Amino acid sequence: MPSFTLPRAARITRITRTHKIAVAVLAAAGATSGLAVTSAPDTAQAASEHAPAAVKPVDAKGQPAKADDAKTGRAVTASVADHVKVDSVAKQHSAKQAASRSAERPAVKDxxxxxxxxxxxxxxxxxxxxxxxxxxxxxxxxxxxxxxxxxxxxxxxxxxxxxxxxxxxxxxxxxxxxxxxxxxxxxxxxxxxxxxxxxxxxxxxxx
Missing domain, CATH: 1.10.530 (Lysozyme)
Incomplete structure (x- = not known):
C-alpha cells in the first residue's frame, strides 16, 4: 500500500483543530470548576449566618443593661444582689413589727x-x-x-x-x-x- 503523507498545510490544520478542541475542553472544565467554587458557600459567611444571635444582658428589672453593665457584668450582678437584700430586710422589718404589735397588746381572750x-x-x-x-x-x-x-x-x-x-x-x-x-x-x-x-x-x- 503506497504511503500517503498529508500536505504540511493539512497537518497544521489538523493540529490546530485538535488544539482548539483541547483548549475548549480545558476551558469548559475550568468553567465548571469555577462554577463549583463560586457556588460553594464561604465558610466564614456560613458561620456568620448560622451563628446564634448574641444574648443581650439585662438588669434585675429585665431592662437592657447599660454599656458598662454589658461589658463587666458587675453592675448587673450587684443590682440583683441588692434587690434580694432589700427584700430580705423588708421581710425582717415586717416580722419585727408584727411581733412588737403582738407583744404590746394581750390576746383578746386574755x-x-x-x-x-x-x-x-x-x-x-x-x-x-x-x-x-x-x-x-x-x-x-x-x-x-x-x-x-x-x-x-x-x-x-x-x-x-x-x-x-x-x-x-x-x-x-x-x-x-x-x-x-x-x-x-x-x-x-x-x-x-x-x-x-x-x-x-x-x-x-x-x-
Missing part, C-alpha cells in the same frame, strides 16, 4: 381576764366562755326580745346578756360605757356574778 384580775373580780376563761356560748352563742350584738326583762322594757344584750340597769350598777371603770361592747359587757357581767354567785365560774344557767 384581755377581760387581765382587767378582772386588776379589779379583783374572780373568774376563769372557761367560766366566761361557757356562759357566753350559752347566753349569746358568741354574738356581741345579741338581743333577747322575749323574756321578762324584754317585757319590762330592758332587754338583755351582748355576749353575756346583761340588762342596762345591771350594766350601769356593775360597770367596770376603765372599760367603754356601752352595754354591747364585748369587754365592758363581759367584765360587768363577771362583776355582777361575783357579787351574786361568788364567781362567773359558778353560773351554769340564767342568772
Amino acid at each position: 384581755y377581760p381576764l387581765s382587767i378582772m384580775k386588776d379589779k379583783g373580780i374572780p373568774g376563769s376563761y372557761e367560766g366566761l366562755h361557757r356562759n357566753i356560748m350559752r347566753e349569746s352563742a358568741g354574738d356581741p350584738n345579741a338581743v333577747n326580745g322575749w323574756d321578762v326583762n324584754a317585757v319590762n322594757g330592758t332587754p338583755s344584750k351582748g355576749l353575756l346578756q346583761v340588762i342596762q340597769p345591771t350594766f350601769d350598777t356593775y360597770h367596770v371603770e376603765g372599760t367603754p360605757n356601752k352595754l354591747t361592747d364585748p369587754i365592758a359587757n363581759i367584765t360587768a357581767a363577771a362583776n355582777y356574778a361575783a357579787d351574786r354567785y361568788g364567781s362567773i365560774d359558778n353560773v351554769d344557767s340564767a342568772y
Whole structure:
C-alpha cells in the first residue's frame, strides 16, 4: 500500500483543530470548576449566618443593661444582689413589727381576764366562755326580745346578756360605757356574778 503523507498545510490544520478542541475542553472544565467554587458557600459567611444571635444582658428589672453593665457584668450582678437584700430586710422589718404589735397588746381572750384580775373580780376563761356560748352563742350584738326583762322594757344584750340597769350598777371603770361592747359587757357581767354567785365560774344557767 503506497504511503500517503498529508500536505504540511493539512497537518497544521489538523493540529490546530485538535488544539482548539483541547483548549475548549480545558476551558469548559475550568468553567465548571469555577462554577463549583463560586457556588460553594464561604465558610466564614456560613458561620456568620448560622451563628446564634448574641444574648443581650439585662438588669434585675429585665431592662437592657447599660454599656458598662454589658461589658463587666458587675453592675448587673450587684443590682440583683441588692434587690434580694432589700427584700430580705423588708421581710425582717415586717416580722419585727408584727411581733412588737403582738407583744404590746394581750390576746383578746386574755384581755377581760387581765382587767378582772386588776379589779379583783374572780373568774376563769372557761367560766366566761361557757356562759357566753350559752347566753349569746358568741354574738356581741345579741338581743333577747322575749323574756321578762324584754317585757319590762330592758332587754338583755351582748355576749353575756346583761340588762342596762345591771350594766350601769356593775360597770367596770376603765372599760367603754356601752352595754354591747364585748369587754365592758363581759367584765360587768363577771362583776355582777361575783357579787351574786361568788364567781362567773359558778353560773351554769340564767342568772
